[in-house]
Amino acid sequence: xxxxxxxxxxxxxxxxxxxxxxxxxxxxxxxxxxxxxxxxxxxxxxxxxxxxxxxxxxxxxxxxxxxxxxxxxxxxxxxxxxxxxxxxxxxxxxxxxxxxxxxxxxxxxxxxxxxxxxxxxxxxxxxxxxxxxxxxxxxxxxxxxxxxxxxxxxxxxxxxxxxxxxxxxxxxxxxxxxxxxxxxxxxxxxxxxxxxxxxxxxxxxxxxxxxxxxxxxxxxxxxxxxxxxxxxxxxxxxxxxxxxxxxxxxxxxxxxxxxxxxxxxxxxxxxxxxxxxxxxxxxxxxxxxxxxxxxxxxxxxxxxxxxxxxxxxxxxxxxxxxxxxx
Amino acid sequence: xxxxxxxxxxxxxxxxxxxxxxxxxxxxxxxxxxxxxxxxxxxxxxxxxxxxxxxxxxxxxxxxxxxxxxxxxxxxxxxxxxxxxxxxxxxxxxxxxxxxxxxxxxxxxxxxxxxxxxxxxxxxxxxxxxxxxxxxxxxxxxxxxxxxxxxxxxxxxxxxxxxxxxxxxxxxxxxxxxxxxxxxxxxxxxxxxxxxxxxxxxxxxxxxxxxxxxxxxxxxxxxxxxxxxxxxxxxxxxxxxxxxxxxxxxxxxxxxxxxxxxxxxxxxxxxxxxxxxxxxxxxxxxxxxxxxxxxxxxxxxxxxxxxxxxxxxxxxxxxxxxxxxxxxxxxxxxxxxxxxxxxxxxxxxxx
Ligand SMILES: Cc1ncc(C[n+]2csc(CCOP(=O)(O)OP(=O)(O)O)c2C)c(N)n1
Ligand SMILES: [Mg+2]
Numbered sequence: 100x101x102x103x104x105x106x107x108x109x110x111x112x113x114x115x116x117x118x119x120x121x122x123x124x125x126x127x128x129x130x131x132x133x134x135x136x137x138x139x140x141x142x143x144x145x146x147x148x149x150x151x152x153x154x155x156x157x158x159x160x161x162x163x164x165x166x167x168x169x170x171x172x173x174x175x176x177x178x179x180x181x182x183x184x185x186x187x188x189x190x191x192x193x194x195x196x197x198x199x200x201x202x203x204x205x206x207x208x209x210x211x212x213x214x215x216x217x218x219x220x221x222x223x224x225x226x227x228x229x230x231x232x233x234x235x236x237x238x239x240x241x242x243x244x245x246x247x248x249x250x251x252x253x254x255x256x257x258x259x260x261x262x263x264x265x266x267x268x269x270x271x272x273x274x275x276x277x278x279x280x281x282x283x284x285x286x287x288x289x290x291x292x293x294x295x296x297x298x299x300x301x302x303x304x305x306x307x308x309x310x311x312x313x314x315x316x317x318x319x320x321x322x323x324x325x326x327x328x329x330x331x332x333x334x335x336x337x338x339x340x341x342x343x344x345x346x347x348x349x350x351x352x353x354x355x356x357x358x359x360x361x362x363x364x365x366x367x368x369x370x371x372x373x374x375x376x377x378x379x380x381x382x383x384x385x386x387x388x389x390x391x392x393x394x395x396x397x398x399x400x401x402x403x404x405x406x407x408x409x410x411x412x413x414x415x416x417x418x419x420x421x422x423x424x425x
Numbered sequence: 426x427x428x429x430x431x432x433x434x435x436x437x438x439x440x441x442x443x444x445x446x447x448x449x450x451x452x453x454x455x456x457x458x459x460x461x462x463x464x465x466x467x468x469x470x471x472x473x474x475x476x477x478x479x480x481x482x483x484x485x486x487x488x489x490x491x492x493x494x495x496x497x498x499x500x501x502x503x504x505x506x507x508x509x510x511x512x513x514x515x516x517x518x519x520x521x522x523x524x525x526x527x528x529x530x531x532x533x534x535x536x537x538x539x540x541x542x543x544x545x546x547x548x549x550x551x552x553x554x555x556x557x558x559x560x561x562x563x564x565x566x567x568x569x570x571x572x573x574x575x576x577x578x579x580x581x582x583x584x585x586x587x588x589x590x591x592x593x594x595x596x597x598x599x600x601x602x603x604x605x606x607x608x609x610x611x612x613x614x615x616x617x618x619x620x621x622x623x624x625x626x627x628x629x630x631x632x633x634x635x636x637x638x639x640x641x642x643x644x645x646x647x648x649x650x651x652x653x654x655x656x657x658x659x660x661x662x663x664x665x666x667x668x669x670x671x672x673x674x675x676x677x678x679x680x681x682x683x684x685x686x687x688x689x690x691x692x693x694x695x696x697x698x699x700x701x702x703x704x705x706x707x708x709x710x711x712x713x714x715x716x717x718x719x720x721x722x723x724x725x726x727x728x729x730x731x732x733x734x735x736x737x738x739x740x741x742x743x744x745x746x747x748x749x750x751x752x753x754x755x756x757x758x759x760x761x762x763x764x765x766x767x768x769x770x771x772x773x774x775x776x
Contacts, residue, residue, distance in 0.1 A: 132694050133622035156592030156628045157559055157620060181621075185558065188594065221475045223541040225557035364771075395768045396761050400476065401530035401538030407754035418773040 103281045106274040108248035110139055112255035112287070113177065117147050120175060123259055126153040126162055127179030136181050137215055137274060159188035166210040167197050167264075175259055180214030183268060184228040197264045198239030211258045213267035217310055217361060218393075218409055220272055223400035229309070229362040231338055234266055235371070241291060242338040244268040246312035248279035250336055253289025261291055270310045277313070292337050294345035300331035303423050304349040306372055307359040308335040311391075311410060315359050318415035328423050338368055346372065347380045354385035355422050359415055364392040386425035391418050436721035441658040448722055449731070451493055451653060455710050456735045458485045458512035461521055464739050465528055469688055473747065474528045476541050481509035483683035484617055486709025487650040488512030488585075491613050491678070494660035495551065495583060502664070503551045503569055504583040505562040506543050509615070509682070513585070514543060518550040522742040532752040539757075559590040563599030563612070570608035570667075581667045583611045583660075589620020591637065592628050600673070604641045609667035611660065612675045615650070617682040622694045634677040643673045650678030651709035654716070681707070 103111070116123050124147075125140055131154040134141030144152040155162050159180060166176035180186045186193070193212065200206040218227035234240050241263055245251040251269065258265035281287065297312055298319050305315045312334045319330035333349050335342065350356055356376060358369040373388040394408045439448065462480055469478040481488060488506070492513035495502035506513045511524065526534030527545050535545040544554040553569070555562050562584055570582035586596055591614060603610045614634040616625065631637060638645025648659045656678055663674035681703040685692040692700075717723040759767040 129621045129623055136621070154623055154627050156623075157589045158592045158594065160594050182557075188558065223476060223544070223557075224539070226476075389772075391771070391773065394758060394771060396757060397539075399539040399757050400536075400541045401532075401751045402475065403751040403754045404530075404538055404757040407757045414771070414773050417776045421773065421776055 100280040100282055102278040103248050104275050104278050105245070105248045105251045105269070106137065106139060108252035108279070108281060109255055109269060110141070111281075112252035113140065114143070114146075116256055116259045117143070117151065120259070122173060123175040123177065124151040124153065124169075125177045125179065126155050126166060128155055128157055128181045130154060130179050135179060137271065140179070159185050160192050163189040163192040163210070163212060164196065166212070167192065167200070167208050170208045170210045170264075171200075171206050175209055177211045177213065177259060180212065182226050183214035183216035183230055184225045186212065186214060186230055186266075187233070190233065193234065193240065193264075193266075194237045198237045200239075201263065202239060207262055208264050209262050210264045211255070211267050212264070213255070213258075213269060215271035215274070216268050217270040217272050218398050218405060219310065221400065221402060221405060224397040227398045229268070229360075231266075231268060232362055232367050235339055235368055239264070240339065241265040242268065243291060243336060244270075244308045244338055245289070245336060246270070246273065246297075246309055246334050248277060249281060249287060250289045250295070252281065253287040254291070254336065256288045257291050260288070265291070268309070272310050273313070289336065292340045292342055294342035295334045295336055296331070296345075296349075297334040298330065298332040300329040301353055302329045303355040303357065303419055304331045304333060304353045305357045305359055305415065305419065306333045306335065306346055306349070308338065309361055311359045311361050314410065314412045315415055317412045318419060321412070321416055322419055322423075326420060326423070328419070330419060341372070341375070343375055343379060346376065350376055350380040351383045354383050355425070356384070356388045357391060357415070357419050357422055358388065359391045359410060361393055361410060363395050364390060365395050367392055386422055389418055389422050391415050439722055440654055441661060443654070443657070445722055448717055449727065451489060451657070452713065452717065452723070452728060453731050453735065454489045454493070454512060454516050455485050455653070455713060456732055457515050457521070457738070458489060459710060460735050460739050461515070461524065462511060464525070464743060466688065468525075468529065468743075468747070475530060477687040477689065478528075479508040479542065479687045480684040481511055483703055483708060484509055484615070484650065484680045485512045486653045486713065487613070487615065487656050487678040487680055489516055490653045490656035491583065491660045491676075492516035494657050494664050495581065497551060499549050501551055502581045502583065503548060503553060503566075505553045505555060505566050505585065507555050507585045507587060507590075508543055509617075510585050511543060514552050517552045519547065519552060520742075521739060522746055525742055526746050526749065529747070530751055531746060531749045532756075533746070533749055537756060538752040558595075559587065560593030560595035560599070563596050564602060565599075566610060567599050567603035567606070567608055570603060570610040571606055574606070574608050579668050581609045581611060581664050583613065583664070585613045585615060587620060588614070588616045588618075588625050588634060589623060589628055591634060600641055600675075604643050604673045607670075607672040609670070610673045611663045611667055612673065613660070614675060614677045615680060616677055617650075617680045619682050619686070619695070621686045621690075635675060638675040641673070641675075643675060645675040645677065647677045647679060650680030651707050651712060653709055653713045680709070
């Protein structure tokens with residue numbers, strides 16, 4: 100059983116789905132001959148041919164729109180955004196056309212739009228974004244955000260098989276940073292809409308997703324060692340539809356919740372999670388629902404600034420400590 | 426009786442209304458661009474420039490020559506450079522030390538460490554840096570040129586777009602908008618054979634980008650992008666035409682991206698012989714030097730003197746800023762709006 104990186108796991112998932120289902124094809128900028136800016140689709144064009152691995156013009160709206168049209172006709176397109184920051188160029192297509200197609204017109208649009216997102220990499224304001232909140236507000240789109248290699252693979256497979264449009268967010272800081280042994284021959288499919296308990300605990304729950312799962316786990320470890328606190332970490336994996344039941348189970352167990360995400364605060368996903376807890380588990384709470392997020396500014400380039408703006412392990416430790424003592 | 430003696434070798438007249446001093450100045454900008462980028466590459470390898478690094482090696486000629494055709498000085502023409510148009514910013518008067526600070530995210534840099542590479546601006550000097558999203562600067566520059574028109578100012582905007590960038594929606598919308606408003610805008614379309622790894626034939630079905638101009642109802646010209654004086658002349662014509670109120674003009678410059686997309690890219694998809702040919706036979710700086718010397722417009726040793734001066738200038742600028750500090754962390758919070766002046770610091774930072 101070989102250790103597989105997050106990136107390699109994603110690649111495997113795509114590869115297996117391409118092998119399994121002839122309706123699956125990939126389109127995006129530099130995905131063919133170059134194998135994608137981060138090499139997620141390296142070797143694909145050789146194996147599957149230019150018909151199924153399409154190098155497109157720099158036209159995100161057309162990439163997503165064409166994927167939608169093909170999906171109506173029974174295909175299973177996987178569209179790559181070279182960096183997820185460029186998904187904003189396809190915002191109209193996704194929110195107006197794709198998201199409403201089933202409800203409005205009874206049209207199935209089983210597309211996957213995926214791309215590298217996230218900071219901690221000195222990418223500056225346009226190569227670091229976390230765009231989930233912009234789409235979270237739109238009924239009709241599903242959003243998944245794997246944190247582990249296993250889920251990188253399992254969620255891409257589930258997203259491709261899903262009959263609705265899925266935005267698949269992959270964190271470039273995790274691409275080569277984390278590894279996991281994945282059994283060969285086992286089919287890994289992570290169900291969409293199910294959170295994962297990343298660490299069990301009883302004093303406090305951290306609800307999070309993406310790269311901050313790892314920072315939360317690091318914080319939990321430190322709090323166990325230094326403070327004797329037992330911190331639970333819930334990795335949402337899917338943001339839309341959200342696994343309310345898993346969140347409430349954890350809240351009922353610990354009665355204290357810290358929500359952590361890398362995206363900026365105002366209008367971020369954490370606000371929605373807090374509202375749901377308030378509505379569904381208020382009676383179990385022993386303290387305010389608190390948030391650790393990025394500051395409300397565009398993500399700056401200089402390491403000193405980026406580190407300040409983004410949530411760090413130390414922030415989670417401090418906030419959790421404060422909340423535990425509440 | 427007709428004399429059989431060979432006439433004394435006379436240098437041909439300098440084209441395009443330029444003088445010897447202009448030619449020398451253009452050369453200086455070419456050398457400055459290349460030397461500064463070489464320095465940036467060295468700093469990138471030392472991890473002083475963080476993030477990515479994009480070169481314009483082999484394309485410096487068109488960046489410099491197009492900008493040189495503009496009216497420069499406080500509040501004259503304005504251009505918007507892309508990552509491979511560092512040369513155009515230098516021509517507009519961006520000081521090398523500012524560029525070095527910007528690439529190294531220094532506190533004293535023009536964006537105080539917030540933005541990278543050419544993403545900065547000085548509207549008074551006449552440059553407005555791009556954002557990453559390709560095509561976006563076309564509509565923005567249309568608006569700048571629209572303002573020139575509305576105010577009756579004899580000023581011109583110039584904007585660059587890559588062969589790949591012409592595939593964006595914003596390129597189309599912005600160009601069409603500029604055309605129907607008949608604003609004084611010149612569009613430089615850079616055909617450099619690659620958009621990351623994607624060749625032109627996967628980007629568009631016209632042979633020359635200049636053909637696209639037809640669809641917008643404007644003139645389109647193709648020039649040899651590595652012939653510095655030809656690029657200058659074509660741009661000058663378009664700029665003065667725009668200044669006289671005749672609207673948008675598109676100029677396609679044929680050139681070649683000799684490095685990978687950025688420093689991390691080994692360009693394995695680029696035919697080696699093609700790359701060699703452009704390096705050996707069609708380098709814009711080499712060609713320009715040859716032209717100056719063969720026509721006896723400038724002497725070789727004068728150019729050598731410039732090279733030394735440029736190197737000294739870049740050394741001095743680098744030494745002056747390389748050890749400067751990065752911005753203080755909490756300076757990240759100010760300036761999202763004018764009011765409120767700063768974003769709130771998160772509660773747990775005070776614990
Ligand atoms: C809207 C958008 N999509 C994707 C990208 C990613 N990207 C950055 S540069 C580039 C290739 C640009 O090619 P071209 O316009 O020809 O410019 P060149 O690099 O050749 O100067 C791509 C795809 C981007 N910056 N903007
Ligand atoms: Mg190009």
